[in-house]
Amino acid sequence: NAGVTQTPKFQVLKTGQSMTLQCAQDMNHNSMYWYRQDPGMGLRLIYYSASEGTTDKGEVPNGYNVSRLNKREFSLRLESAAPSQTSVYFCASRTGPLRETQYFGPGTRLLVL
Amino acid sequence: GQSLEQPSEVTAVEGAIVQINCTYQTSGFYGLSWYQQHDGGAPTFLSYNGLDGLEETGRFSSFLSRSDSYGYLLLQELQMKDSASYFCAVRSMAGTASKLTFGTGTRLQVTL
Numbered sequence: 001n002a003g004v005t006q007t008p009k010f011q012v013l014k015t016g017q018s019m020t021l022q023c024a025q026d027m028n029h030n031s032m033y034w035y036r037q038d039p040g041m042g043l044r045l046i047y048y049s050a051s052e053g054t055t056d057k058g059e060v061p062n063g064y065n066v067s068r069l070n071k072r073e074f075s076l077r078l079e080s081a082a083p084s085q086t087s088v089y090f091c092a093s094r095t096g097p098l099r100e101t102q103y104f105g106p107g108t109r110l111l112v113l
Numbered sequence: 114g115q116s117l118e119q120p121s122e123v124t125a126v127e128g129a130i131v132q133i134n135c136t137y138q139t140s141g142f143y144g145l146s147w148y149q150q151h152d153g154g155a156p157t158f159l160s161y162n163g164l165d166g167l168e169e170t171g172r173f174s175s176f177l178s179r180s181d182s183y184g185y186l187l188l189q190e191l192q193m194k195d196s197a198s199y200f201c202a203v204r205s206m207a208g209t210a211s212k213l214t215f216g217t218g219t220r221l222q223v224t225l
Contacts, residue, residue: 031211042117042200042215043156050210058212090155096211100144100163100204104155 002026004105006091012111013081021076021108023091031094032074033102034058034066036087043090049074081112115139115203117216124222125191133186133219135201144204145177145184146213151197159199160186188221196223 007022025032030051035043045058047066055066063085065077078085088109092102117137125131135145144163148156160168162177162184174187188195198220202213 033212035215040217042202042217043213045212045214048210048212050208054210056207056210059214094211100146100161100211101158102146102148102156102213104157106155 004091004093004103006089006105006108008108009106010109012113013078014113015082017081018077018079019081019110020078021089021091021110022073023075023105024073025091025093025103026072027093027095027103028071029093029095029103030071031096032068033092033094034064034074034076035090035092036060036085037090037107038087046076046089081110083112086110086112115205115214117201117203117214119199119201119216119219121217122220122222124224127191127193127223127225129191130187130189131191131221133188133199133201133221135184135186135216137182137184137201137203137216139182139203139205139214141205142179142182142203143206143211145175146202146204147173147175147186148200148202148215149197150200150218156200161204163204191223193223193225196221 034046049068091105147159160175177184198218
């Protein structure tokens with residue numbers, strides 16, 4: 001039982017390049033989330049998916065797109081990376097409603113030059 | 114919209130008790146969560162209060178007062194490994210989707 005996994009762990013991009021961050025969970029959770037965390041800041045929600053086949057914008061969606069490929073996988077795509085997207089990206093899945101817990105992946109550290 | 118306030122830093126001695134406060138302004142409040150994050154690591158769940166009152170899990174307790182828009186995390190018998198950042202997060206709903214809005218975190222340093 002791996003929990004939430006993310007790939008890659010680290011990535012360096014040049015401005016204008018594109019990339020997809022992958023996330024998968026093996027806990028059979030319906031809801032999944034993408035956050036970004038900047039130094040000294042809390043986590044900000046980029047996009048979320050309440051269930052397979054649905055996605056919605058969070059607090060900071062500009063410059064990103066997502067795909068909920070199936071119940072397990074939720075990917076985040078940067079079409080044209082900008083230096084302002086340099087951040088640590090966390091994927092999470094949620095159990096609930098009784099325990100109301102989000103389980104986070106190890107994160108992807110992205111540097112855009 | 115949502116806004117949360119928590120202290121940026123707290124220092125405490127090993128073995129002591131520390132309380133981290135969190136006040137919030139929000140629409141559509143469903144509950145308050147607490148997460149711990151060590152440097153370079155991922156956030157991990159500590160506690161959730163959906164109702165007013167105290168929730169206890171081992172050395173950690175969390176309290177919520179909806180009428181005061183206030184909650185706190187209480188850490189007892191502090192250990193060096195408790196040095197980390199602690200985030201409060203407000204749970205809200207968008208249709209059937211549950212979302213968390215995080216505060217900016219409180220960095221706890223435990224000293225000898």
